[in-house]
Amino acid sequence: MATSGTRGGLRLNAHKERSTTQALRAASPVEKLVLPLDQHAGAPAVPLVKPGERILRGQPIAQPGGTVSAWLHSPTSGTVAAIEPRPAPHRLGASTLSIVVANDGRDERHAGPAPSPFDQLAPEQLRELIARGGIVGLGGAVFPTAAKLNSAAGAADVRLLINGAECEPYISCDDMLMRERARDVVFGARVLLHALAAKTCVIAIEDDTPQAAAALEAAIADAHDERIQLRRVPSIYPAGGEKQLITAIFDVEVPSGGLPADVNTVCLNVGTAAAVASWIRDSQPLTSRIVTITGDGVLEQRNLDVALGTPLAALIYDCGGYTGRMSRLIMGGSMMGQALPHDDMPVIKATNCVIAASALDLQPRAAEMPCIRCGNCAVACPAILLPQQLHWYAKARDLDALETYGLMDCIECGCCDYVCPSQIPLAERFRDMKPALAERLAARTNASAARVRFEARSARLERIESERLAALAKKRQELAKKPS
Numbered sequence: 001m002a003t004s005g006t007r008g009g010l011r012l013n014a015h016k017e018r019s020t021t022q023a024l025r026a027a028s029p030v031e032k033l034v035l036p037l038d039q040h041a042g043a044p045a046v047p048l049v050k051p052g053e054r055i056l057r058g059q060p061i062a063q064p065g066g067t068v069s070a071w072l073h074s075p076t077s078g079t080v081a082a083i084e085p086r087p088a089p090h091r092l093g094a095s096t097l098s099i100v101v102a103n104d105g106r107d108e109r110h111a112g113p114a115p116s117p118f119d120q121l122a123p124e125q126l127r128e129l130i131a132r133g134g135i136v137g138l139g140g141a142v143f144p145t146a147a148k149l150n151s152a153a154g155a156a157d158v159r160l161l162i163n164g165a166e167c168e169p170y171i172s173c174d175d176m177l178m179r180e181r182a183r184d185v186v187f188g189a190r191v192l193l194h195a196l197a198a199k200t201c202v203i204a205i206e207d208d209t210p211q212a213a214a215a216l217e218a219a220i221a222d223a224h225d226e227r228i229q230l231r232r233v234p235s236i237y238p239a240g241g242e243k244q245l246i247t248a249i250f251d252v253e254v255p256s257g258g259l260p261a262d263v264n265t266v267c268l269n270v271g272t273a274a275a276v277a278s279w280i281r282d283s284q285p286l287t288s289r290i291v292t293i294t295g296d297g298v299l300e301q302r303n304l305d306v307a308l309g310t311p312l313a314a315l316i317y318d319c320g321g322y323t324g325r326m327s328r329l330i331m332g333g334s335m336m337g338q339a340l341p342h343d344d345m346p347v348i349k350a351t352n353c354v355i356a357a358s359a360l361d362l363q364p365r366a367a368e369m370p371c372i373r374c375g376n377c378a379v380a381c382p383a384i385l386l387p388q389q390l391h392w393y394a395k396a397r398d399l400d401a402l403e404t405y406g407l408m409d410c411i412e413c414g415c416c417d418y419v420c421p422s423q424i425p426l427a428e429r430f431r432d433m434k435p436a437l438a439e440r441l442a443a444r445t446n447a448s449a450a451r452v453r454f455e456a457r458s459a460r461l462e463r464i465e466s467e468r469l470a471a472l473a474k475k476r477q478e479l480a481k482k483p484s
Helices: 123-132 145-152 173-180 182-196 210-223 242-250 270-282 312-318 376-380 387-395 399-404 415-419 426-481
Strands: 032-036 060-063 078-087 095-103 159-164 201-206 228-233 265-269 288-294 302-307 328-331 338-340 353-357
Touching: 032 078, 060 095, 123 145, 123 182, 123 270, 145 182, 145 265, 159 182, 159 242, 159 270, 173 182, 173 210, 173 270, 173 288, 182 201, 182 210, 182 228, 182 265, 182 270, 201 210, 201 242, 210 228, 228 242, 242 265, 265 270, 270 288, 288 312, 302 312, 312 353, 376 387, 376 415, 387 399, 387 426, 399 426, 415 426
Parallel strands: 159 201, 159 265, 201 228, 288 353
Antiparallel strands: 032 095, 078 095, 288 302, 328 338, 328 353
């Protein structure tokens, strides 16, 4: 359980030492890359290229399809082999429209915008430039970074929080990034501070990452930027949750249903900050990311810098292949990761970890038994909810009660599942009920908006009619005053 002074959470065996003993290296190139057009939050990107067209590394191949969307760039030079539906790890059970790039092996680079000092740009210009780099949140949510910055732009006393608290077991990509590319993280933080016109930045890491901490401290000292400071938080899962981290660092609580911007905070992942640095300093858009390949089911566990679109099977091959103990393939960590049916899927912007799990890596789940009201789940819940109550209302599909008890504030971390002696799949039940509750809340919002529009229209029509009658009365009075 969590230690005193923290809200809920669990002390878990991290298993990170498995993949951090070797230095970071680039993954081997592959013949074909598959790039889904919807690998970010919001609207899918719209293709700018056609099958058969030759493209270069870093060339924009798809543009944003809406206000919340993201640019997509080619990770290599080659030819557009196809634009067609392909399987992807974020769309299990369905295919998603993707651009397939055939690698020509030349790695010829597209001539992007020439780098210029970021602090000579206006914040709004810098935010637009960040958008054109295709940069999204690399902590897992993949929300377009520029859209998040724009949502907080102009707020008074806004502060920047760079999240390096990589709390979920098995995932170590952020740890390796901070160890080996700490200067990129700090440079990216300086760029983001200017884009927000913010005065303070905290880089938060867990207290069990001494090498990353030392590298960041050195990079901050070299930057000579007093706005940036390093803070450590206890290595308690899920300390890296956005709202949980804001509370731990700033001692403020994001309101229920609210966003970090509501407490004058913008929270971005360390990988996102490093991607901003690569784009603004080196004109290198987001075409690759660090991925942890781990688990007892793969021969060599390590971190690789991987081109987006690389097949997961190629990563396993790059790490020596599967062992005979391989049981399940998971994208993400052991607590919130998604089990995959096969490895013929591409690395996307959200792919932070691939676990080739054996039976030794998996927590066995026994048959579900009735709830005994022990309260363990409520103690462990980092969102300060009552999972046992939510469980009863989820079984009854009581949307009113689920709303009252804060189902939409559940972060689906799985802490309640982990400690439940009755083996009840609580997080799965809550995840299944969220769409129905979200639909009801959206319908209520739409109805409220429609009522506001109707009342505004009625008031406008009444005002027009009143003005017409007043004008008519005035005209009659003027006619009555004229001599006959």
